[in-house]
Amino acid sequence: MIRTLLRVLGHEYAQPVRRTVTLMTITAIAEGLSYALLVPVLQTLFGSTPGDCLPWLVAFGAAVAVYAVLRYGSDLSGFRVGTTMLRGMYYRLGDHLARLPIGWYSAGRVGQVSVLAGQGVLQAMGVIAHLLAPFISACVTPLTIVAVMLSFNWHMGLAALIAVPVVAVIQVRTGRALAAADAESAGRGQEASARVIEYLQAQPVLRAGGRTVERFRLLDDSLRDVQRASRRTLVSVLPGVVGLTLVVQAMFTVLLVLGASLALGGDIGAAEVLTILVLAARCADPLLSLSDIGGKLRGARSELARLEALLRTEPLPQAAEPVQPIRHDLEFDSVTFRHGNRTVMDDVSLSVPQGQRLAVVGPSGAGKSTLLQLLARFYDVDAGAVRVGGVDVRMIDAELLMAQTAFVFQDVYLFDGTIEENVRLGRPDASDAEVRAAATAARLDEVIERLPGGWQANVGEGGASLSGGERQRVSIARALLKDAPVVLLDEVTSALDPVNEAAVHEGIERLMAGRTVVMVAHRLRTVQRADRIVFLDGGRIVEEGSHEQLLRRGGRYAGFWNVAMTPGTP
Incomplete structure (x- = not known):
């Protein structure tokens, strides 16, 4: 999606975007590593000398403070780059619309342009400012925590690692299932917008005909189509949401059973099991947020694809070497x-x-x-x-x-x-x-x-x-x-x-x-x-x-x- 953004807006935005993505990734890794300090904290706290946990608590607090600073910087960078790209997209869209032939502006495109210029641009350009940081955190932080779990106990780390490809497959399948539903929903929304504009413009005729209290059939039909498309989108997204929740819960259950088995066998202590479960719980929250973030990203990607298609519409060609007329016949x-x-x-x-x-x-x-x-x-x-x-x-x-x-x-x-x-x-x-x-x-x-x-x-x-x-x-x-x-x-x-x-x-x-x-x-x-x-x-x-x-x-x-x-x- 980032490549599409840069292709649409131009590669002058590439360096700020790369810098922002790098900072967000470092922030997500720092978040995962800060949770690693919970291991010695819990080990000493439940060990024979609980007082020894104080230095580790100080270290954990320092790590959280570093993460907070990085998070502030990455979010601020995302907002700045996002607003810059938003402004650039509006200029690009406005310049392009001004160059398109008048014949392109058919009645059916009024709704399309109005939706794209308003909701579409904001949704597509809001990715950098609002969605990229949570998405990177939801992907990178759990992987960092799994790496910590592997270094701490390879049995339980490997069990957690198995869930990674399963989550990826669910996300990919859900995205494919929603692609058609998203396209239909967007089309119905544009049609409804055009009908609303038509309804407003037709008010003098409707009132002159004494139909002010009657429903406008074309508008009603469009709104019903929007409702049906929204229901189909909801039905399409439910399997992914439920599947992701079941995978996360199953992973936690497997880790609980495996930890208990290892503890009963004497291979690991109760404090270590508790630590692993705490880390697994920290994995669960960002993973569960993937469904919501993924849905918003898919919506933004669809809007961006429509913006790209609009910007690819050929304007009237301009002469490579223009000629200036000296007469006015x-x-x-x-x-x-x-x-x-x-x-x-x-x-x-x-x-x-x-x-x-x-x-x-x-x-x-x-x-x-x-x-x-x-x-x-x-x-x-x-x-x-x-x-x-x-x-x-x-x-x-x-x-x-x-x-x-x-x-x-x-x-x-x-x-x-x-x-x-x-x-x-x-x-x-x-x-x-x-x-x-x-x-x-x-x-x-x-x-x-x-x-x-x-x-x-x-x-x-x-x-x-x-x-x-x-x-x-x-x-x-x-x-x-x-x-x-x-x-x-x-x-x-x-x-x-x-x-x-x-x-x-x-x-x-x-x-x-x-x-x-x-x-x-x-x-x-x-x-x-x-x-x-x-x-x-x-x-x-x-x-x-x-x-x-x-x-x-x-x-x-x-x-x-x-x-x-x-x-x-x-």
Whole structure:
């Protein structure tokens, strides 16, 4: 497991881990050797001159003190290395998740990532801090005590040594039996987490349907699956726990019978038998703890395996020698893109000259948003090429591509912080004057004036304390502050009230000025001023031209326009 940890995190952690493991092993040996001093203590105490045990008691106390110091040092080292590795794992996981293609984040993976990023990381990284020292002590201390017993009386030491391979076999078999149960339990837990998130997100729909007091069947089924998986795990672990307990008790019984037999035969004294039994009792406690520690280690190993599998997920490849575009025109060259078994874009070719505006319209599911996502390289195309400034986006450094692109989407996500902090995400090093100017251009200043706290007003998680139109204004201000040469707009005025729609339109006009723009809209009033319009349907361009040209043709776009202009149509 340690090798897996180092493989996941990197070998820069190898030396601190090796140092910690060595210190923990020395501590466990010191614990076992301190028990060896019980032999002369008990021999003199039950001998003819009990007073002679005082020096041995002092030696035993000194040995315990040394062990305490070593234990403190090893535990402290474990905590330090554990917290360092925990921090490293969070950074590694966060960096990797940020590099994965957006298409990887399917609905089914929400629960998986949430469990792994929380419980999974803590459980896997807690091995060094919380489990390694008890595990080493449970393995090494009994072996040290058995070595002491062998040196003291080989008959009874050999009898105790026979239990070692039996305990090892039980642990290995229990681990194998639990592997499948652990995997199933983890899978059921991730599914249940996803269903809980789904249940919370579905609250508006459930309440609107008057189902607030009813159970959510999918969630109930998932929780029942978790319960059944937990029962199967419990049933799988019971034989190992019972078997280990029986072996330890049998070992103690054998030593008791053997000691009594040797004492009756005159080969060993009663004090020596008592000493051996005391040492055997000290072996029993760490051995019995192996079941609990082993179960926790198996759980941590399973979580670590899942973390490793996640970290092995290939991100979008980066060019070995990135190319920096000097222009900001856009081009789709015979682009084909598939999502699963569905072809979302089929041999699409179009271009947007620098500084011009392209509007993309069409029915739902036509591939409009996908077109924007391919421009931003949220996915890689299956065939053809997407170019910015004549350079394939696959040859542009990811950070540079993001720096040259500003996004305004229909669903705006704001971080739990102040309005100013959310606007500054566009360009963190911007001056206060630049931030205020961007807010004014987006008409966000009107929102700030009426909010308690003004710029320092907290927007809540996801921007929950703001309306949809207000969140959109923050998004536009952020994009204006970023001042990127390419702007991508996706349904930015959908479902806004007239006041917010007018404000957002004004901010969008300022954002688009002098930039290369691709906009997706259902409300066709927003696309009239585009330099060119393409109509997508079924992943193909079926019409393209200016607004007036497409109306004169009387085709699909004209049909959409007539419906949009019908009174009462939003």
